[in-house]
Amino acid sequence: MSQGAQIEVSQVPACLLCGREGQPLYCHLTDRMFDVPGEWGYLQCPACSLVWLNPRPVPEDLIKTYKTYYTHGQKKRFADWRKNLYWGLCSTLPGFDDIAPGWIWKWAGTALSWIPAWREQARLGTMCLDAGSKGKLLDVGCGDGGFLSMMRSAGWEVAGVEPDPAAASVAREKHPLSVIAASLSDPRLTEVSVDVVTLSHVIEHVPDPIQLLRQCRRILKPRGKIVILTPNLASHGHRLFHESWVPLDPPRHLYLFRSSTLGYCCKQAGFSVEKLRTSTRDATWVWAASKTIQQKGRFNRKADFTWKLRFEGVYFQLQEESTRRGAAGTLAGEELALIGRNEQ
Numbered sequence: 001m002s003q004g005a006q007i008e009v010s011q012v013p014a015c016l017l018c019g020r021e022g023q024p025l026y027c028h029l030t031d032r033m034f035d036v037p038g039e040w041g042y043l044q045c046p047a048c049s050l051v052w053l054n055p056r057p058v059p060e061d062l063i064k065t066y067k068t069y070y071t072h073g074q075k076k077r078f079a080d081w082r083k084n085l086y087w088g089l090c091s092t093l094p095g096f097d098d099i100a101p102g103w104i105w106k107w108a109g110t111a112l113s114w115i116p117a118w119r120e121q122a123r124l125g126t127m128c129l130d131a132g133s134k135g136k137l138l139d140v141g142c143g144d145g146g147f148l149s150m151m152r153s154a155g156w157e158v159a160g161v162e163p164d165p166a167a168a169s170v171a172r173e174k175h176p177l178s179v180i181a182a183s184l185s186d187p188r189l190t191e192v193s194v195d196v197v198t199l200s201h202v203i204e205h206v207p208d209p210i211q212l213l214r215q216c217r218r219i220l221k222p223r224g225k226i227v228i229l230t231p232n233l234a235s236h237g238h239r240l241f242h243e244s245w246v247p248l249d250p251p252r253h254l255y256l257f258r259s260s261t262l263g264y265c266c267k268q269a270g271f272s273v274e275k276l277r278t279s280t281r282d283a284t285w286v287w288a289a290s291k292t293i294q295q296k297g298r299f300n301r302k303a304d305f306t307w308k309l310r311f312e313g314v315y316f317q318l319q320e321e322s323t324r325r326g327a328a329g330t331l332a333g334e335e336l337a338l339i340g341r342n343e344q
Contacts, residue, residue, distance in 0.1 A: 007038050007064055007251070009055040015045035016052065016210065016255070017264060025051060026243040029250045032298040036065045040250035048264070051233055051256040059207060065252050066164050087150060089113060090122045095130055099153045117317060120281045126151070127198045127227045128275075128339060135195030140216065141202035142179060145171030152177075161189075184215035193219050200229045203262075204253045213269030220342040226271060228338040232278050234258045235334045236320045237286045246289035246299065247334070259331045262338055271340035278333030280321045284313030286334050 013021055022043025029040045043054045057065060084101045088109030091100035100106035112118040127147070129137075134155050139148050142160030144167055152158045160179045162168040168179045180188055197216045206212045216226055231247035232238075233256045238245045247253065257265070263273050288309035289299045296304070320333060 007036065008058045008061045009038070010058050012052060012054045012056055013043070015048065015050050016208065017050050017261065017268075018045060018047050020045050020047045022046075022052065022054065026248070029243060029248070030297075031065075031250060032246070032293045033249065033301075034065070034068050036251055038251065042248065042250070042256070048261055049233075049258055050261045053250060053254045056207075056254055057251055062207075063164065066167075069164070069167075069252070083146075085109065085112075086121075086125065087153075089118060090126055090150065092119075093122055093126060093130075095134065096126060096154045099150060116321065117280070117284075120279055124229060124279055124281050124335070124337060126154075127200065127229070128337060129196065129198075129227065133196065133225065136193065137196045137198065138189075138194045138219065139198045139200070140184065140212075141199060141205070142171055142177070143167050145175045145177045145179070147198075147200065148177050149175040161186075184212065184219065189219050191218055192221055194224065195221055196225045196227065198227045201231070203228055203265075204230050204255050204257070207254060209255055209265050210268050213266060213271065217270050217342050222342060224342045225274075226266075226338075226340045226342070228262070228266075228336070228340070230257055230262065230336050232258065232331070232334055232336045234331060235278070235286075236323065236332050237283065237290060237316075237334050241290040241294060244290050244294035246286055246293060257336060259336060262336055266338065266340045270343055272343050273338060273340050275337075275339040277337055278331050279335045279337055280317050280333045282334045283317035283320045284310060287313035287316040 015022055023046055025042045025044040027041040041054055042051050044051045084105045085108055088100045088105030089112050090096050091106055092110050092113040100109060113122065135157065137151055137156045137158050138161065139158065140161045142148055142162045145160060148158045148160050158177065160171060160177055161184060162171060162179050163182050171177045171179050197220055203209045203212060220226065248256070259276055263276055266273055288305055291309060292299045292304045323332065
């Protein structure tokens with residue numbers, strides 16, 4: 001079956017976790033960010049609430065949906081300035097003291113760290129890893145390698161896995177980094193070899209999240225750590241914007257999780273869940289993009305991210321953070337952050 005004469009698709013009617021037939025959640029969606037052709041929909045399991053893309057691109061055609069994606073290393077305005085400020089901010093965390101590119105950036109990062117939203121940027125930007133856990137780190141879906149470059153500067157032994165050849169090429173040439181495989185099944189990745197595996201907004205992109213997690217567990221040392229970031233389907237933003245919520249991101253996001261379904265996937269793969277929380281780190285961006293999609297049907301990062309929307313997004317982020325801290329909203333931030341342990 002073909003769609004848009006360019007992307008081959010398949011039907012996925014049943015839930016990956018419990019086998020129940022999915023019920024329509026959203027239909028007739030288009031790619032609101034990168035103009036991949038076709039119409040897409042999401043099904044939701046009536047039993048466990050897992051949400052998945054249906055129809056979805058066949059594995060051979062998934063790469064076609066990433067031709068103009070974020071990870072291809074496009075040059076941004078003030079890129080060096082942004083990087084220096086970000087590294088200065090992260091240098092305020094234990095174990096990252098020496099990564100600031102100068103005392104001015106260290107001072108600026110320290111000032112920003114007093115603001116809770118910026119402090120959260122640093123925590124999640126370092127994947128919640130602390131000073132006492134330095135060792136071998138593998139970043140799955142490493143993109144253009146910015147995260148690995150920073151972790152290497154902080155004293156970690158790093159490598160990346162990136163299936164997108166364009167993004168992997170940027171990571172190798174720009175930093176340079178060891179991007180050692182196209183997938184976790186690559187034989188060059190030896191069993192029981194790393195201390196930490198990180199997946200930042202990766203698990204929602206793969207056809208079988210449980211199999212991905214099992215492959216991560218295969219290469220982790222006993223009691224090794226896995227850190228996962230992914231959009232939160234139970235967020236305030238999703239409840240507000242519904243089908244216009246930008247983290248739906250059809251056709252690239254194949255699965256979307258709540259805390260319960262993400263935790264279940266990890267347990268099925270042999271991990272214990274050490275910590276699971278949500279974050280409002282991306283709430284400003286989610287508001288701006290989702291509001292624009294709601295009004296225009298699509299979002300252009302360069303043209304549509306106006307200062308008016310930024311200010312409105314900050315207000316939304318403050319609201320979300322205040323309710324997230326209450327008992328009823330604890331798991332309602334825009335991102336899920338899970339830390340698990342290999343229990344083999």
